[in-house]
Amino acid sequence: MTMPKPSRRAFVLGFGAAVTVSLIGIAGGAEPPGNSVYQLRLPLTDQDGQAFDLASGRGQPVLVSMFYTSCRMTCPMIISTIQQTVRALAPADRERMRVLMISFDPARDTVAALKRTAEERGCDTHWTLARTDEASTRKIAAVLGVQYRRLADGDFSHSSIISLLDADGRIAARSGVVGSVDPDLVQALRRQLMVHH
């Protein structure tokens, strides 16, 4: 039996794959910059139980913040503040960015709890609510400059910071404004969407 010659079609497919691979290489495969949050290899699980790595956000701007689902005060406000921030963008631009919320409370924030909060708070498909282990939670908070502590009764005290990551995971803007839209954050987000058009 002889090996069939590679057909033209197979070659074209192969070339297409090679081009795709090299494009991925430019957009996300190469080592992220030294000051990128994506230097952190952080295993996360989303509200649908899917495992992913923090660095998979690479290639588009991401708004990232931290929360916990049993929080009744600031955390719902952070979520609605981000929703208002995204709504300030042109509809086409909203499609080209993502929102990532990471839980402080991996012990209680199960996948089901994340899912419930996503539904209750009207988080659309651009939102990822995620959890990781205790040590990784400390690490991601450390790179984002978020302070938090567990209180004796199991609740958390934490700072409310919304960070904008650029397409390579560098912190392009940080906002501590909760309860209203921070115009500086919106402007920074528009700038990122323009750069990566």
Place this chain on the structure above:
Amino acid sequence: MQGRTESRQRWPVVFLALYVGSGLAADYATLPGGRFESVLPQGRAPAVSVPVQIAPYALRTTPVTSGEFLAFVTAHPEWRRGQVPAVFADEGYLADWRSPLELGAADAADRPQTRVSWFAARAFCESEGARLPTWLEWEYAASADETRGDARADPQWRQRILAWYGRPTASLLPRVGGAANAYGVRDLHGLVWEWVDDFNALFIAEDSRTQGDSDTLRFCGAGAISILDRESYAVLMRVALLSSLSAADTTGNLGFRCARSVDANRP
């Protein structure tokens, strides 16, 4: 022991742990843990003390030395100066070394390694199967003097540790291996500042007398820490320093030691 006899004397139980990667042995002491009242409130109401339960743990008897850190970066090239991404360590990282694999001074090997970031300190501890201590574990160990598990109520002891903070930092840090406290742990006071795992949990309200609505907005749940025991200046200075740091920061007098959890059910 000099005169004073305390029930704590069955401690310390010191054991040797194999220091992976260098052939050196790192000394860890086991601490019993138990009910502990931190200077930092642990409850919802910031002015009320809530004692916490600290599980038994093991703590390095001395801060990590430059010699030990050199062995670590030799075995882990990704943590050498010049290799570490900026997000994990600032430009001051190991800046006092002559080169990425050469200490700054010939006799630096048994002096505490400073100029390390939280990420680097953590990576070192992971490399010997350990972790950074939590703030409560550090504070608990640092509450002991040579004979008492908790010497904090003694004004003389307070004065003694406070005196160190008034001294200017020497260009070359002293060697590790000061007097052991009641748990067998050394150099918790008087040598260097130390990273803790939850350094970013120690935030303090700008003005701890106000616990109004603005705090509730900024900090979900209770307000930020307010200080319970205002006499503990020395320990509070540590809290103030740690709470001001970012995880990539390095400074000339900030070092670290490692801790391990101990299974209480084991003999």
